[in-house]
Amino acid sequence: MSTLATDVAIIGGGLVGTSAALALRRSGLSVVVLDKGYCGAQASGVNYGGVRRQGRPLAQIPLSQRAHAIWPRLKELIGIDGEFLRSGHLKLARTEAEMAALETYAARVADLGLDLELMGHNGLRERYPWIAGHVAGASLCPGDGHANPRLVSAAFARAAERAGAHVMEHTPVHHVERMPDGFHLSTGAGIDIKARHVVNSAGAWAAPFAAAFGEPVPLGRIYPCLIVTEPVAPAMTVNIGAEGGGIYARQVERGNCIVGGVRGAPLPDADFSRPVGAPAISVMNRAAKLFPALRHAHAIRFWTGTEGDMPDRNPVIGFSATTPGLIHAFGFSGAGFQIAPGVGEVVADLIRDGRSTTPIDAFAIDRFVRTNEGSGADLMTEPQQRETSQ
Template sequence: MSRTLHKDVAIIGGGLVGSSAALALRRMGFSVVLLDKGYCGAQASGVNYGGVRRQGRPPEQIALSQRAHAIWPRLKEVIGIDGEFVRSGHLKIARTEAEMASLEAYAARVADLGLGLELVGHNQLRERFPWIAGNIVGASLCQGDGHANPRLVSAAFALAARRAGADVLEHTPVSHVEKVPEGFHLSTGPGIEIKAQFVINSAGAWADSFAEAFGEPVPLSRIYPSMIVTEPVSVFMSANIGAEGGGIYARQVDRGNCIVGGMRGEPNTDLDFSRPTGSGAVTIMNRAAALFPALRNSYAIRFWSGTEGEMADRNPVIGFSRTTPNLIHAFGFSGAGFQIAPGVGEVLAELVRDGASRTPIEAFAIDRFSRKDQGSPAGSTPEPQERDISK
């Protein structure tokens, strides 16, 4: 039998962004339904690497990243667990002089944005991080960054939203959404009808279909980050490691396991899912062994991959629709959404409550791509037009 729910806000996508938005909205007093076609946090939010870093983000993301940065140390207060969050520092290594010059240029660009980056030369790197091998030229250290366990954090946000009074509906794919005079009407696979004043599209790698249904096509593609985890070894890694130019990232948890990434998986026949490749896993393990001698004789005990949405300019889409009043988008985090997601959730709640956010998000407007095509000034923001569009 079908049933109808009447809510202030319907959120499509139960990843970390959608779940944190649901929690923030409930704490503001809004009625919320959170919908996911599978399990909340089971896609990119729950299978990512777990880096909690501000360093390396485009300058336009830093204000949002700083907002999230203030939430991570309070996770136990916010969601009931600490999510294994560790403020270990994030060390981004340079393997060439050109990469070091790039790190120096980035540090200069964000010098006034509060990251407190410290440039570390070759000799100092050897003294402070002797467990790193290879001909490393230098590095950039962001001492306040760290890492956490995405499998715990993502599910805990959804559970906290449910405890706060949100209706959390898993295995509930949205089959139809349309704008109607009184708000939005959503239909789901299990026969649940939803009427809501606001809709938040936080459907991750599947969000482009909902955006396009409302006349807002975007250049979203799918990527498949791939990770390995090693057997427990003696703790040696004192920082979350990244590399300028990519290729490897690594962190170690208190139990001694190391999580290492840097390659991509491939989609399954069912494009909702992906898997690591054998060649990619071997490549990651070899890179890790070359960079971290302590791992040269360790076993890799698990491999995995996930499906993530990537935007053409690697910045997310966050903000109001430009075609449909009360439709809000939040997707396309391009493999770097874990750290900023709790801050994004607060921003989305502010958009519902206030119509604007105290954190600048203009750079993430969904119409930025069409403005480029039309040659409009980057800062121009057309007002939303009253328009009903059905999928």
């Protein structure tokens, strides 16, 4: 048994954990990242790849704006651009009620820098003739876009490693506790870690670590299912979403289209899931009605994965309410890809400065205790699945 001492131990090698590691190393702190599998192989690498601010709860917008400034700098930060394209994000309204919801949202975020542009049915058809079907209107966020999550998530891990972080894959954390001299972590690799700070960024597996410090949370799991088509002629010029969910789609430079809007099915081991044929066919039929370019396209690949889900759509980010030196960052509810690099910087702020200039009070872990105190509610109940998109 060997012992490794570090300033910060990060549990979970997803995009949040590795971007935090990179930011911490740039601040001169020693960092160990521990992942039970491969870094970025779970939610960070299996998501849709949308890089969007539009549609987020208002409390997330400052954090989303911080991340928005990072995405164009990917090549400088991690050595690749991750196929990031600032294409714009177009959110469709299929009914007048959905259009009214988009108008309400646009009014609420008017002063927050999203620069949303509303358009009605005729304006949408004139500007995007490749969208068919009855669509009442849409909202465009021109500064949003999309990227390749498989490339981005792995590249952040490698960049953190190049910067001097000790990245340990296939190293599950079996036990973590607070001792007088800091945190002690026991791993499945026969290595103990001693750290002054611990970051719980374990994604869908974060709840037991929070509960170990007296902070149970209602963290559920969702299993997004994505479909990739064969390359088709260029058609989709923006990243597409829909008010109320049900479908989202984008086209990459090679011509392949990525389509989502349904869930996979968990396997007996809930860490894993599989695509389900009937829902996948259903969402492809919906896509073909909206996007004629896909009517004769072949689906060549399906995938799904496991993501952590919170009932209020907001993640848990911030200091532990019970344990000094512990920071939580998990539960992004199918919408973590865009904000993850910003979250990593916020985590580094908290450890380095004891505070962050980016407001995160809405994401405090003790909000669930405050909400449910005296109610008898079971905090660990699995919430209903919602239609969300990255």
